[in-house]
Amino acid sequence: MLALKNIHKSFNDHEILKGIDLKINKGDVVTIIGPSGTGKTTLLRCVNYLEKPDEGEIAFSDFQLNYQSVKRKDILRLRRRTAMVFQQYNLFKNKTAIENVMEAQIVVQKKSKKAAYEKSLEELNRVGLADKLDAYPSQLSGGQQQRVSIARALAMEPEIILFDEPTSALDPELVGEVLNVIDQIARSGVTILLVTHEMSFAQNISTKIVFMDQGKIVEEGPPSQIFNHSREKRTKEFLSHFNSNYTKITTAK
Amino acid sequence: MKMDFGYMIKILPGFISVLPLTLVVILCSGLFGFLLSVLVTGIRIKRVKIFSPLMELYISFTRSTPILLQMLLVYYGLPVVLSLIGININNWSGTLFAIATLVLHNGAFLSEILRPAYLAVDEGQKEAADSLGFTSFQKLTRIVFPQVLPVALPGLGNALIYLIQDTSILFIIGVVDIMGTANNLISNDFGSRQIDVFLTVALIYWAISYMADKFIKYFERKTARYHLENGLTR
Ligand SMILES: Nc1ncnc2c1ncn2[C@@H]1O[C@H](COP(=O)(O)OP(=O)(O)OP(=O)(O)O)[C@@H](O)[C@H]1O
Ligand SMILES: [Mg+2]
Numbered sequence: 001m002l003a004l005k006n007i008h009k010s011f012n013d014h015e016i017l018k019g020i021d022l023k024i025n026k027g028d029v030v031t032i033i034g035p036s037g038t039g040k041t042t043l044l045r046c047v048n049y050l051e052k053p054d055e056g057e058i059a060f061s062d063f064q065l066n067y068q069s070v071k072r073k074d075i076l077r078l079r080r081r082t083a084m085v086f087q088q089y090n091l092f093k094n095k096t097a098i099e100n101v102m103e104a105q106i107v108v109q110k111k112s113k114k115a116a117y118e119k120s121l122e123e124l125n126r127v128g129l130a131d132k133l134d135a136y137p138s139q140l141s142g143g144q145q146q147r148v149s150i151a152r153a154l155a156m157e158p159e160i161i162l163f164d165e166p167t168s169a170l171d172p173e174l175v176g177e178v179l180n181v182i183d184q185i186a187r188s189g190v191t192i193l194l195v196t197h198e199m200s201f202a203q204n205i206s207t208k209i210v211f212m213d214q215g216k217i218v219e220e221g222p223p224s225q226i227f228n229h230s231r232e233k234r235t236k237e238f239l240s241h242f243n244s245n246y247t248k249i250t251t252a253k
Numbered sequence: 254m255k256m257d258f259g260y261m262i263k264i265l266p267g268f269i270s271v272l273p274l275t276l277v278v279i280l281c282s283g284l285f286g287f288l289l290s291v292l293v294t295g296i297r298i299k300r301v302k303i304f305s306p307l308m309e310l311y312i313s314f315t316r317s318t319p320i321l322l323q324m325l326l327v328y329y330g331l332p333v334v335l336s337l338i339g340i341n342i343n344n345w346s347g348t349l350f351a352i353a354t355l356v357l358h359n360g361a362f363l364s365e366i367l368r369p370a371y372l373a374v375d376e377g378q379k380e381a382a383d384s385l386g387f388t389s390f391q392k393l394t395r396i397v398f399p400q401v402l403p404v405a406l407p408g409l410g411n412a413l414i415y416l417i418q419d420t421s422i423l424f425i426i427g428v429v430d431i432m433g434t435a436n437n438l439i440s441n442d443f444g445s446r447q448i449d450v451f452l453t454v455a456l457i458y459w460a461i462s463y464m465a466d467k468f469i470k471y472f473e474r475k476t477a478r479y480h481l482e483n484g485l486t487r
Contacts, residue, residue, distance in 0.1 A: 050384060076388065079386040086377060086381065103385075104387065
């Protein structure tokens with residue numbers, strides 16, 4: 001359904017992504033893991049064209065885009081099929097929760113106010129925020145803001161939702177509520193590309209795990225393979241380092 | 254010499270009759286100065302090659318020289334510069350030069366208000382709009398501008414008040430506005446009633462500024478909602 005081909009990206013002559021190929025099928029939950037600074041965020045941002053790759057291609061079943069010759073129209077088309085959930089939520093601060101969810105439906109999808117309102121109500125319900133419709137972002141907790149931003153992404157009915165460490169800006173006690181929401185939408189068949197450091201969560205919800213290191217995909221496969229029978233030394237090293245950290249977090253919860 | 258209210262009332266109609274001219278100068282300079290400043294701000298924010306450093310130069314110059322000097326430079330210099338590219342403005346009236354000066358002056362000054370206000374809207378919100386498929390224009394009008402406005406408004410309000418006061422130097426290049434009229438009155442009377450004349454002018458400027466201030470405050474109240482929700486309330 002979605003294929004990334006040979007994505008390259010450099011910042012100031014320093015190559016961050018060194019040729020990424022990745023296939024994602026409809027309904028897949030693909031989780032990218034890997035050390036800090038490896039280019040996970042950059043890859044996600046490239047998919048959404050928030051970052052312009054130097055080289056490479058993205059292909060949907062009926063639409064394909066070569067990053068070396070993009071037109072403005074293509075960028076908008078790409079963005080309208082993908083939605084991004086940011087680490088810092090990035091809600092529109094001058095709009096209430098429901099207005100945040102409605103805005104792009106009205107502006108981008110040209111829906112009527114009424115249709116947008118109903119859709120937004122449905123999605124806010126889905127993330128458990130039906131009682132916060134009229135709250136402004138400044139009046140919501142981090143976890144609630146992130147759930148609004150997930151509703152905002154869902155409301156666009158994108159072909160894929162990109163999550164970049166959706167819980168890493170949150171206080172530990174708020175992580176659970178956001179993971180629950182992501183878990184639930186993953187199960188409902190939404191296609192997801194996720195970056196996270198929550199390893200047991202990744203193991204739990206993913207159909208595929210991608211381990212990235214130094215701008216390259218080192219290994220990919222079902223969670224059972226990556227977490228229990230990894231073929232690559234670097235993957236094992238990374239995970240072993242991580243497991244020791246993770247127990248600390250679980251006891252803290 | 255004592256104050257003569259009768260005289261002040263007697264000369265008032267003379268001022269009222271040139272009031273429209275002063276208001277037109279203020280409105281045109283304010284409006285076109287604002288539009289110019291939006292353009293200048295856009296160039297600076299987008300870091301347009303060559304133009305962006307030029308804008309910094311233009312702003313630095315405008316902020317660092319007296320407006321009276323700027324007006325004289327425009328009055329004597331602009332015709333020369335434009336004649337180089339084949340445009341003849343020798344038949345321009347003083348009023349047009351006055352407006353040109355104030356537009357250039359405000360184009361620079363307002364940009365110093367708009368740019369920080371734009372930067373106050375965090376990059377994350379702009380990226381969120383991008384990622385949802387907003388066009389640049391939709392992003393600007395729906396997300397950025399409503400948040401820039403309340404931040405910029407107090408500064409823009411002050412700038413309007415300064416603009417009103419700045420019109421008081423236009424008589425120097427022969428514009429017969431409020432100050433110009435005052436000047437004529439004084440020279441007709443050989444300077445015998447200066448205090449009455451200047452006091453009348455002061456009251457008129459006060460009245461205009463007062464109304465401008467009310468207008469701005471009304472606008473600020475209308476956009477106060479965004480202040481509150483941005484957590485910017487002071
Ligand atoms: N706009 C930019 N300009 C210059 N360098 C950048 C930019 N964005 C990212 N980088 C660099 O690219 C590298 C990869 O960054 P990226 O954020 O993609 O890593 P990551 O895998 O998401 O890391 P983390 O797990 O810490 O979020 C880093 O070295 C970073 O400093
Ligand atoms: Mg990252």
